[in-house]
Amino acid sequence: MVQIDGRAAGESLVRARGLGKTYQRGGEEIHVLQGLNLDVDAGEFIAFMGPSGSGKTTLLNLLGGLDVPSEGSVTVAGDEITRMSARKLTTWRARHVGFVFQMYNLIPVLTAFQNVELPLLLTGLSKAERRRHVETALTVVGLADRMRHYPRQLSGGQEQRVGIARAIVADPTFLLCDEPTGDLDRKSADEVLDLLGRLAGEHGKTILMVTHDPLAAERAHVVLHLEKGVLVDTVTAGRAR
Amino acid sequence: MKYGHLILTNLFRKKTRTALTAGSFAVALFLFGILAVVRGAFQQGVEVAGADRLVVVNRVSIIQPLPLAYRDRLARIPGVTQVTFANWFGGVYQDERNFFPQFAIDRETYRQMYPEFVIPDDQWQAFLGDKEGAVVGEALAERFKWKLGDRLPIKGTIFAGSWEFNVRAIYKGRRVQDDETQFWFRWDYLDERKQFRKGNVGWYTVRIDSPDSAVRVVKAIDELFANSPAETKTDTEKAFAASWVKQMGNIELLITTIGSVVFFTLLLVTGNTMAIAVRERTRELAVLKAVGFSDPFVLVLVIVETIVVAAVGGGVGLGLAKLFTLRGDPTGGLLPFFYLPASAIVSGLALALVVGLLAGILPAFSASRLRIVDALRRI
Ligand SMILES: Nc1ncnc2c1ncn2[C@@H]1O[C@H](COP(=O)(O)OP(=O)(O)OP(=O)(O)O)[C@@H](O)[C@H]1O
Numbered sequence: 001m002v003q004i005d006g007r008a009a010g011e012s013l014v015r016a017r018g019l020g021k022t023y024q025r026g027g028e029e030i031h032v033l034q035g036l037n038l039d040v041d042a043g044e045f046i047a048f049m050g051p052s053g054s055g056k057t058t059l060l061n062l063l064g065g066l067d068v069p070s071e072g073s074v075t076v077a078g079d080e081i082t083r084m085s086a087r088k089l090t091t092w093r094a095r096h097v098g099f100v101f102q103m104y105n106l107i108p109v110l111t112a113f114q115n116v117e118l119p120l121l122l123t124g125l126s127k128a129e130r131r132r133h134v135e136t137a138l139t140v141v142g143l144a145d146r147m148r149h150y151p152r153q154l155s156g157g158q159e160q161r162v163g164i165a166r167a168i169v170a171d172p173t174f175l176l177c178d179e180p181t182g183d184l185d186r187k188s189a190d191e192v193l194d195l196l197g198r199l200a201g202e203h204g205k206t207i208l209m210v211t212h213d214p215l216a217a218e219r220a221h222v223v224l225h226l227e228k229g230v231l232v233d234t235v236t237a238g239r240a241r
Numbered sequence: 242m243k244y245g246h247l248i249l250t251n252l253f254r255k256k257t258r259t260a261l262t263a264g265s266f267a268v269a270l271f272l273f274g275i276l277a278v279v280r281g282a283f284q285q286g287v288e289v290a291g292a293d294r295l296v297v298v299n300r301v302s303i304i305q306p307l308p309l310a311y312r313d314r315l316a317r318i319p320g321v322t323q324v325t326f327a328n329w330f331g332g333v334y335q336d337e338r339n340f341f342p343q344f345a346i347d348r349e350t351y352r353q354m355y356p357e358f359v360i361p362d363d364q365w366q367a368f369l370g371d372k373e374g375a376v377v378g379e380a381l382a383e384r385f386k387w388k389l390g391d392r393l394p395i396k397g398t399i400f401a402g403s404w405e406f407n408v409r410a411i412y413k414g415r416r417v418q419d420d421e422t423q424f425w426f427r428w429d430y431l432d433e434r435k436q437f438r439k440g441n442v443g444w445y446t447v448r449i450d451s452p453d454s455a456v457r458v459v460k461a462i463d464e465l466f467a468n469s470p471a472e473t474k475t476d477t478e479k480a481f482a483a484s485w486v487k488q489m490g491n492i493e494l495l496i497t498t499i500g501s502v503v504f505f506t507l508l509l510v511t512g513n514t515m516a517i518a519v520r521e522r523t524r525e526l527a528v529l530k531a532v533g534f535s536d537p538f539v540l541v542l543v544i545v546e547t548i549v550v551a552a553v554g555g556g557v558g559l560g561l562a563k564l565f566t567l568r569g570d571p572t573g574g575l576l577p578f579f580y581l582p583a584s585a586i587v588s589g590l591a592l593a594l595v596v597g598l599l600a601g602i603l604p605a606f607s608a609s610r611l612r613i614v615d616a617l618r619r620i
């Protein structure tokens with residue numbers, strides 16, 4: 001279930017209440033988000049759409065604990081992350097969130113394998129265990145044969161799939177994807193979207209994705225529009241449940 | 242170390258830049274090593290000075306002589322256990338540039354006074370038995386390829402005339418810092434041949450029963466010869482050597498100044514380089530943090546990176562300095578003690594690490610304080 005009226009009954013996986021974000025620009029206050037509510041259950045695949053500057057990235061940053069709201073709260077799996085100290089939030093992110101960025105953001109001097117391994121360095125896993133996890137993640141994204149390649153030796157679509165492997169390798173609670181196909185051609189974009197669809201469908205991953213691309217949004221179970229600081233429901237044809 | 246490759250790959254990212262930064266450290270530490278060697282060369286006399294030896298010179302100036310008769314009067318002063326004397330010769334061997342110190346020494350007492358110079362007994366006996374005999378330091382002998390039995394012509398300057406000596410003995414220093422470049426011959430031979438000031442010596446060295454009586458004995462000696470035609474000025478060997486160094490100018494200040502300027506420059510250059518390196522990587526550092534690496538981790542990452550460059554560059558520089566000193570004194574005799582001690586290598590490395598730490602600390606702080614959302618927004 002996905003709800004935006006703030007009246008969800010039981011415990012949802014991701015819950016935002018009265019979320020607000022205000023920026024100061026030259027003495028002027030810009031209310032990007034205002035009184036936003038959201039409840040997402042485990043296993044959902046949501047697409048956020050909205051015009052440029054509507055606050056989609058801001059929302060993902062708040063849900064992923066990269067930024068703190070001006071008001072309201074975010075609770076994930078029972079933990080209210082908006083009350084955590086910065087240090088605790090860092091640890092929490094490592095454990096619960098997988099980020100996929102529009103610009104892939106791979107480290108150019110590390111191989112695909114090493115890039116994917118990064119989040120695992122923060123765990124207590126042994127070298128052999130890390131290797132096994134990395135190989136599994138790269139197999140899921142279909143790049144097991146590119147482990148030794150550097151980002152510059154990969155196509156954009158492949159880079160993004162490495163980015164997704166990095167996001168899933170530590171088995172996070174949910175994935176946050178900010179325009180994951182924004183920089184890709186149609187074919188590569190479709191491959192990445194197929195992959196995200198499989199992660200949601202076969203692997204039961206919870207995915208929150210920002211996109212400008214209606215075809216991308218179609219893959220999601222639910223499409224939500226961000227308008228004037230709050231979410232507006234739009235039930236799409238792609239809605240599965 | 243599972244994070245090792247994070248540091249190493251970053252260093253190899255811009256190989257030229259890393260090499261240049263490490264190179265700056267190498268140059269600075271090479272210079273540091275050489276300055277330490279030069280300083281050591283000047284301080285050598287102070288370091289090897291015997292704590293229980295006093296030097297007695299003419300109050301007017303060291304080049305004024307003292308009467309031979311003082312020997313027995315010195316020996317009678319309470320606390321004095323041994324007396325020897327010597328005379329500066331200042332001759333020229335083949336060429337003015339072949340400088341080395343030449344002393345006319347008292348063959349009866351000099352060897353006991355300076356046990357740090359080790360001479361085989363048979364060679365010493367040969368020296369005693371040859372009026373034209375000479376004892377030379379091992380380093381000096383090596384420099385001119387002298388062997389026992391060689392006959393050396395030396396042109397007198399203070400004591401005019403052509404002199405010839407036979408190498409009868411070669412001495413070795415007991416410690417590395419002992420001067421092995423001296424040339425000794427018999428004072429009695431000098432006194433016999435010289436035309437003027439017969440019965441005079443250059444200076445006396447006396448041994449005292451304990452370093453604690455130095456102050457008292459110094460006073461007793463200078464009082465004994467006060468108001469005589471040749472008044473004396475007595476000092477511990479250490480103080481004597483130190484005042485000798487001072488006459489060469491304030492080497493210490495010079496070295497400190499040069500060193501400080503070089504290291505300050507190094508600090509600025511490295512700090513700037515690291516700041517650029519961090520700025521270029523803003524996005525990647527933000528990604529590391531987004532993934533869950535903590536601010537302190539990023540701080541340490543940048544600092545360790547700088548320190549590794551500093552340690553490698555500094556190590557190379559000190560290594561080169563050490564190699565340079567192994568080839569011996571490049572001035573040809575002016576700096577007999579040309580040696581880079583382990584202590585200087587250690588303090589040089591420590592200095593490099595401190596500079597690396599200081600240079601890395603500001604960029605590292607800005608990296609660790611970087612806000613992820615801002616950094617990711619900037620392309
Ligand atoms: N640090 C900041 N300081 C001031 N204003 C900011 C800051 N970050 C974001 N904003 C503003 O907040 C608004 C929302 O930005 P946000 O990046 O969330 O939009 P978006 O929906 O992701 O847009 P796009 O589709 O272009 O990525 C914009 O008007 C932006 O200029």
Ligand SMILES: [Mg+2]
Pocket residue numbers: 056057058178
């Ligand atoms: Mg955005």
